[in-house]
Amino acid sequence: MLRESSDQNGTLDSLDMHGAVNPESDSGVPHGGLLTAFAEAAVRQTDALAGLREQIQDELGAQQLVDAAGVVANFQRMVRIADGCGIPLDDFTKRASEDWREELGLHEFASAANTV
Amino acid sequence: MTTTTAPFAYRQANWPILERIREAHIRSWERLAAPGEWWSGAERISIAAESRRASALVDGSPDPGPGPVSLPEAATFAVHKLVGDLPNVSRDWYEQTIRAEGMSDARYIELLGVVAHIWSVDEFHRALSLELEPLPDPIAGAPTQRRPVGLADHGSWPPTLAAEDLAESEADIYDGQSGAANVREAMSLHPDSVRWLSDLFDAHYLSWVEIGGEQESFRVLTRPQRELVAARVSALNECFY
Numbered sequence: 001m002l003r004e005s006s007d008q009n010g011t012l013d014s015l016d017m018h019g020a021v022n023p024e025s026d027s028g029v030p031h032g033g034l035l036t037a038f039a040e041a042a043v044r045q046t047d048a049l050a051g052l053r054e055q056i057q058d059e060l061g062a063q064q065l066v067d068a069a070g071v072v073a074n075f076q077r078m079v080r081i082a083d084g085c086g087i088p089l090d091d092f093t094k095r096a097s098e099d100w101r102e103e104l105g106l107h108e109f110a111s112a113a114n115t116v
Numbered sequence: 117m118t119t120t121t122a123p124f125a126y127r128q129a130n131w132p133i134l135e136r137i138r139e140a141h142i143r144s145w146e147r148l149a150a151p152g153e154w155w156s157g158a159e160r161i162s163i164a165a166e167s168r169r170a171s172a173l174v175d176g177s178p179d180p181g182p183g184p185v186s187l188p189e190a191a192t193f194a195v196h197k198l199v200g201d202l203p204n205v206s207r208d209w210y211e212q213t214i215r216a217e218g219m220s221d222a223r224y225i226e227l228l229g230v231v232a233h234i235w236s237v238d239e240f241h242r243a244l245s246l247e248l249e250p251l252p253d254p255i256a257g258a259p260t261q262r263r264p265v266g267l268a269d270h271g272s273w274p275p276t277l278a279a280e281d282l283a284e285s286e287a288d289i290y291d292g293q294s295g296a297a298n299v300r301e302a303m304s305l306h307p308d309s310v311r312w313l314s315d316l317f318d319a320h321y322l323s324w325v326e327i328g329g330e331q332e333s334f335r336v337l338t339r340p341q342r343e344l345v346a347a348r349v350s351a352l353n354e355c356f357y
Contacts, residue, residue: 029340039348042243045175050245060337062131067337068345069243070137070320075349077236077316078299080198083205083355084228085302088271 031060035068042072128246134334137240140319141249144237147312148230149252153262154223154306155230157254158185163227164234164251166192170199171238184254188218191227198231203354210273221274222263222305229309236316264307277304289314291324300324321346 023036038056041049056065081087124141126133148164151157162183172179173196187195194213197205214221241248266281278301279290289310290300303309314324321342322331331339 027344029344030338031341032344035337035341035345036348038243039345040352042239043349043352045242049243053244057131063336066131066133066137066244067335067342069240071337071342071345072243072349073236073240074317074320075346076239076353077232077313079350079353079355080202080232080235081228081299081303081313083202083353084198084210084232085225086207086210086273087298087302089298 031056034059038068039072042069043076124249126241126244126246129244131244136334137319140315141237141240143315144233144312145249145252147308148234150255151257151259152226152230152306152308153260154220154226156185156259157257158183159187160226160230161251161254162187163191163195163230166195167199167231167234168238168248168251170196171235174200183251188216190216190219191223194219194224194227195231198228199235207273225274225303225305226309229303229306229312233309233312233316236320240320264305267305270301272298272302274302274305276301277307293324297324297327 023033023040026033027036029035034052034055037048038052040046041052053065056068124138124145126138148160149157150160152160155163162185165180165183166187168180169182190213197209210224213219214224238248240246264277264286265283266277267275268278268281270276270278277286277289279293282289286304286307289304289307291314300310300313303313317324322335326332326335331342335342337345
């Protein structure tokens with residue numbers, strides 16, 4: 001979805017998918033580092049969370065902060081449904097994502113055995 | 117622990133929370149309190165309470181206490197596994213769980229729906245450091261024990277409903293789309309969980325219509341920003357899908 005939306009947005013060339021799995025990598029998405037840091041602090045409930053909220057509010061806006069909290073909340077749920085049901089990848093997604101899944105090391109995730 | 121109202125006032129919030137989010141959260145509490153197909157309202161609230169206990173265990177915060185009724189041991193264990201040990205959920209574990217005393221595939225899917233949806237509402241609060249909403253009081257009534265017609269093996273662990281096999285009573289669950297996203301189909305053994313999933317999906321992320329097209333103007337993060345946050349959360353949970 002990240003690749004697809006960047007493609008539709010005309011920013012695929014500047015996208016680096018490593019930014020989604022490695023906090024040290026620049027995804028190329030505007031304010032991506034701040035948003036992924038917020039996501040990590042929210043998921044792990046770290047002490048950095050309050051400061052990152054303030055930073056998002058200052059740099060992006062209060063509505064963007066609430067929007068980001070909603071996306072975190074949604075995917076904290078979706079991963080549980082996906083991994084709790086052993087959802088298979090459809091053939092199209094499997095073929096289209098094979099190379100970068102390997103490159104990003106997603107096959108190392110324990111849940112890969114349930115999905116492929 | 118419980119309350120008769122679910123105002124979702126977000127009292128500590130310094131940020132503008134859209135009314136459509138609040139309305140979806142209120143509907144979530146109404147759904148939670150009502151009898152399901154396989155669990156009573158009181159049992160569903162106990163599942164939600166157990167998910168908060170599991171979260172507290174992970175965070176090292178005080179135990180918020182159990183729900184109003186006891187659950188089968190396998191159900192309690194399943195809640196803790198889904199909240200606190202997700203990367204180690206496996207097919208073997210699923211098969212053992214649905215065969216345990218007091219469980220079945222349908223009871224597992226309804227339980228998963230309650231855990232996942234309450235977890236989502238709670239995670240929204242935690243991301244903004246808001247006090248969690250008290251759980252509602254249960255609505256009396258017996259589970260209907262109605263299993264959908266047309267279930268088949270479509271690749272997920274539980275049997276599911278393909279869009280072309282939906283009976284009239286479930287005709288709405290994929291919004292009339294000819295092919296459902298795998299995540300929706302995976303929950304279709306319990307159709308109300310699919311409806312709940314779509315409601316919160318729209319409130320927190322995007323509608324199913326927006327997934328394939330333009331996002332609505334009230335969604336202020338750009339689509340790539342939205343998907344980057346989604347991908348990071350999935351990676352942190354080691355979710356391959």
